[in-house]
Amino acid sequence: MRTSPLAAWQVLLGGICALVLTIGLARFAYTPLLPQMQAQAGLGLGDGGLLAAINYAGYMSGALLAAWIESPVWRQRLYSWGLPLALPVTALMGWSSSFGAWAVSRYVGGLCGAAGMLLGSGLVQGWLMRSGRRPELGLYFIGLGLGIVVSALGAMGMTRLDLGWAAQWQGFALLGLAFLIPAWRWRPPVPPPPARAAAGHNPSRRWMGLMVAAYFCAGWGFVINATFTVTIVEKQPLLAGQGPWAWLLVGLAATPAVFVWDRIARRTGDVGALMIAFAAQIVGVLLPVLAGGLVAALAGALLYGATFIGIVSLTLALVGRRSPANPGKAMARLTLSYGVAQISAPALTGRMVEASGRFDAALWLTATVLALGMLALAAVLRESR
Numbered sequence: 001m002r003t004s005p006l007a008a009w010q011v012l013l014g015g016i017c018a019l020v021l022t023i024g025l026a027r028f029a030y031t032p033l034l035p036q037m038q039a040q041a042g043l044g045l046g047d048g049g050l051l052a053a054i055n056y057a058g059y060m061s062g063a064l065l066a067a068w069i070e071s072p073v074w075r076q077r078l079y080s081w082g083l084p085l086a087l088p089v090t091a092l093m094g095w096s097s098s099f100g101a102w103a104v105s106r107y108v109g110g111l112c113g114a115a116g117m118l119l120g121s122g123l124v125q126g127w128l129m130r131s132g133r134r135p136e137l138g139l140y141f142i143g144l145g146l147g148i149v150v151s152a153l154g155a156m157g158m159t160r161l162d163l164g165w166a167a168q169w170q171g172f173a174l175l176g177l178a179f180l181i182p183a184w185r186w187r188p189p190v191p192p193p194p195a196r197a198a199a200g201h202n203p204s205r206r207w208m209g210l211m212v213a214a215y216f217c218a219g220w221g222f223v224i225n226a227t228f229t230v231t232i233v234e235k236q237p238l239l240a241g242q243g244p245w246a247w248l249l250v251g252l253a254a255t256p257a258v259f260v261w262d263r264i265a266r267r268t269g270d271v272g273a274l275m276i277a278f279a280a281q282i283v284g285v286l287l288p289v290l291a292g293g294l295v296a297a298l299a300g301a302l303l304y305g306a307t308f309i310g311i312v313s314l315t316l317a318l319v320g321r322r323s324p325a326n327p328g329k330a331m332a333r334l335t336l337s338y339g340v341a342q343i344s345a346p347a348l349t350g351r352m353v354e355a356s357g358r359f360d361a362a363l364w365l366t367a368t369v370l371a372l373g374m375l376a377l378a379a380v381l382r383e384s385r
Contacts, residue, residue, distance in 0.1 A: 006186060008133060014186025015124045016143035017179040018083060022116030024147015025179075026086040026109040027055060029172045030093075032155035032247050036165040041097055049350020051099075051106050053343045056223065058110020059117075060339025066118045066332035072191040075119050082115025083183050087176045094169030116143075118332045123188040125320045130191070141258050141313040145305065148251030150175070156248070203322045210380045211319060212337040214274070217373025218311045219341030221281055224349055224366045246301040253305030261310030270318040271381050274311060278374045281307040285367045289360050341369075 030052070037043040069075055089112060092105040124140050154175060158168045265273040284303025287296045316331045323330035349362040
């Protein structure tokens with residue numbers, strides 16, 4: 001039993017560790033390990049994309065559950081369950097070479113990711129608002145960038161120790177214990193029952209619909225890079241073995257970027273900052289297509305890492321502030337569109353690459369989807385005015 005109230009640093013640090021555990025390890029470890037699973041376990045690129053889609057199906061199932069549940073007690077309870085469950089889910093990837101077992105691991109890992117990402121962010125933002133603090137989530141979402149760094153360094157370190165793909169998955173599960181302890185100990189307390197929000201605080205249906213459309217496009221851009229960044233680099237001539245460095249760069253760029261995007265938003269507004277982030281991500285997506293070589297690949301990874309974290313943080317914080325009675329539920333509803341993109345995009349991309357042997361067409365498609373997201377954000381600006 002907790003005998004004293006939590007300090008702000010404890011709530012935020014616990015949330016950061018929860019994201020590293022439920023997203024960085026239970027999800028993002030798949031990206032640097034995908035090439036090894038292809039080389040050592042016989043996993044095809046198409047099936048690799050399918051596993052990523054299954055992971056996001058689990059994530060979307062969790063988002064549906066989070067959007068449906070009203071009880072603050074149950075929201076906190078499900079968040080708590082998702083933390084320790086992330087460990088055996090990660091280990092399961094190395095316990096079996098069966099595609100069925102991998103699919104179960106990826107699906108349940110998606111549920112854990114939804115717990116950390118949606119329920120956790122809603123609980124933390126609600127705690128910040130009740131405590132009279134600035135309800136920005138940039139500091140909380142450091143956990144996303146840090147999770148990428150941990151997954152990249154972990155894979156690189158275990159590869160140097162000549163550990164195979166299965167042993168590396170089990171190693172990530174053991175590493176997760178270090179993050180589970182503070183995440184569990186400093187969970188945000190159960191929030192009070194939500195008060196009825198004033199009608200003026202509720203976003204209009206059109207505003208919400210446009211944000212849903214923009215976030216769908218963001219989800220498409222996110223998942224292609226999150227799944228295939230390492231593989232895209234590895235497939236280029238003379239870049240074999242350099243993929244993990246690109247993934248590490250994504251995490252290093254994402255970790256401090258949350259502070260930058262919060263400050264950009266204070267100058268341009270949240271929607272203006274989102275449009276800047278979308279435009280920069282389009283450039284990052286197209287760099288490997290327009291200019292080959294390691295520099296272009298690493299620059300694309302840098303831009304992706306610096307932008308996806310801002311898009312997620314700014315969007316969820318904006319929608320959460322617009323729905324103060326239950327920010328986590330509003331975030332979950334918006335995230336359903338993100339999940340639809342995350343299910344469809346990797347499976348389609350995997351098949352496109354298998355058919356052509358190149359990522360060019362898939363990356364051009366991703367850039368087009370992101371451009372449509374910018375159009376939706378421009379409409380959001382007009383609606384707000």
